[in-house]
Amino acid sequence: MNPPTGPSLDQLRQMSKPKLTRTRAVAALAIAAIADVVQLPITAVEATGILSIPGEGADLVVDCVVAVAASKLLGFHWVLLPSFIVEAVPGLDLTPTWTASVAYVIWQRRKEQNPLAQRVIDV
Numbered sequence: 001m002n003p004p005t006g007p008s009l010d011q012l013r014q015m016s017k018p019k020l021t022r023t024r025a026v027a028a029l030a031i032a033a034i035a036d037v038v039q040l041p042i043t044a045v046e047a048t049g050i051l052s053i054p055g056e057g058a059d060l061v062v063d064c065v066v067a068v069a070a071s072k073l074l075g076f077h078w079v080l081l082p083s084f085i086v087e088a089v090p091g092l093d094l095t096p097t098w099t100a101s102v103a104y105v106i107w108q109r110r111k112e113q114n115p116l117a118q119r120v121i122d123v
């Protein structure tokens with residue numbers, strides 16, 4: 001009897017990139033924007049010094065939730081990793097990195113799904 005085989009490389013690539021729909025894109029962008037807005041008061045609480053440890057914990061939880069949600073909705077993309085790391089750096093976490101990275105991933109996925117947009121007409 002033949003041993004069971006796992007999924008092929010093409011099947012794994014398709015699993016990691018779900019079809020980008022308008023609903024998925026809007027949901028991912030909304031989650032990222034809300035996370036960036038929620039993290040502003042968390043950063044202010046961390047700056048007071050009294051609640052810095054619980055604030056860092058809350059910030060980490062928000063980052064983990066956004067990273068998982070964005071990966072589920074859009075598929076994993078390498079841009080999500082630096083955003084996760086930048087959010088851990090004090091001061092840099094005030095920039096809207098989640099919104100920017102999710103917008104970039106949406107742009108990339110749309111380019112991948114629309115091959116006609118990639119054609120260059122040379123005149």
